[in-house]
Amino acid sequence: QVQLVESGGGLVQAGGSLRLSCAASGRTFSSIAMGWFRQAPGKEREFVAAISGGGLNIAYYADSVKGRFTISRDNAKNTVFLQMNSLKPEDTAIYYCAADGNTVKVRTEPSYWGQGTQVTVSS
Secondary structure (H helix, E strand, O other), rough: OOEEEEEOOEEOOOOOEEEEEEEEEEOOOHHHEEEEEEEEOOOOOOEEEOOOOOHHHHHHHHOOOOOOOOEEEEEHHHHEEEOOOOOHHHOOOOEEEEEEEOHHHHHHHOOEEEEOEEEEEEO
């Protein structure tokens, strides 16, 4: 079992930045792949970014956030981050942290989810 707790959401103006954090517990953090998804009102949940485990730290991004968002992890603190720059109103959503032992599954059907944190970008 993996428990995930997100933090760092809030209200920001377009063009601004936010950093989301996700603290994990319950399993060897360094070995698991971590990801971020988001769900806007009236839309399906969508993949945002992921980072592999096992020391490789390979990052994956949705096309919509490439060049603006950066995912990273601190294995010593069991935490994954999502640095979001140049935010747009269309980035407004609930952002969910996710985890899985498999790097492909973490981008499609993660086994573990956090409770979500709201990000609102005003125009």
